[in-house]
Amino acid sequence: MLDQNMALRKVFHSRMPVNALPIRMNHNDLVNQAWAARDHAYAPYSNFQVGAALLAADGRVFLGCNVENISYGLTNCAERVAIGAAVAAGVRKFTSVVVVADTGVPISPCGACRQVLAEFGIPVVIMANRSESLEMSLSDLLPRASSGILDRPE
Numbered sequence: 419m420l421d422q423n424m425a426l427r428k429v430f431h432s433r434m435p436v437n438a439l440p441i442r443m444n445h446n447d448l449v450n451q452a453w454a455a456r457d458h459a460y461a462p463y464s465n466f467q468v469g470a471a472l473l474a475a476d477g478r479v480f481l482g483c484n485v486e487n488i489s490y491g492l493t494n495c496a497e498r499v500a501i502g503a504a505v506a507a508g509v510r511k512f513t514s515v516v517v518v519a520d521t522g523v524p525i526s527p528c529g530a531c532r533q534v535l536a537e538f539g540i541p542v543v544i545m546a547n548r549s550e551s552l553e554m555s556l557s558d559l560l561p562r563a564s565s566g567i568l569d570r571p572e
């Protein structure tokens with residue numbers, strides 16, 4: 419099913435094109451930075467560590483890791499932590515985001531994160547585990563993210 423999706427590009431790390439992204443930062447660099455951020459994950463409850471690397475339009479990279487909370491519900495995902503760091507630095511335009519974890523298949527953002535990625539119009543989402551990565555458009559991960567959301571009956 420996924421193979422039929424033209425927007426989905428499956429990339430094995432060993433064959434990754436150097437210029438996969440239209441910026442100075444290449445795909446492997448961004449994936450590696452996400453893995454480094456993952457090392458800082460605060461995940462004492464699930465022991466499930468996630469890292470994210472968010473590439474801004476100006477070439478800067480903002481990192482995130484998951485930050486759990488004893489209440490569970492207050493846990494912040496790596497992608498949203500990276501976005502928060504970028505916004506706090508005054509950055510709101512992004513090219514892509516990488517999310518990585520030690521999973522059997524490349525990890526994909528949760529529904530809440532997809533909505534937050536949509537808030538900032540981040541067009542490319544790269545999902546990776548230790549052996550492969552998948553690149554998808556946000557519009558395929560979350561179609562019609564905000565269609566009609568502010569429409570209200572008169």
Ligand SMILES: [Zn+2]
Nearest residue numbers: 495527528531
């Ligand atoms: Zn999430």
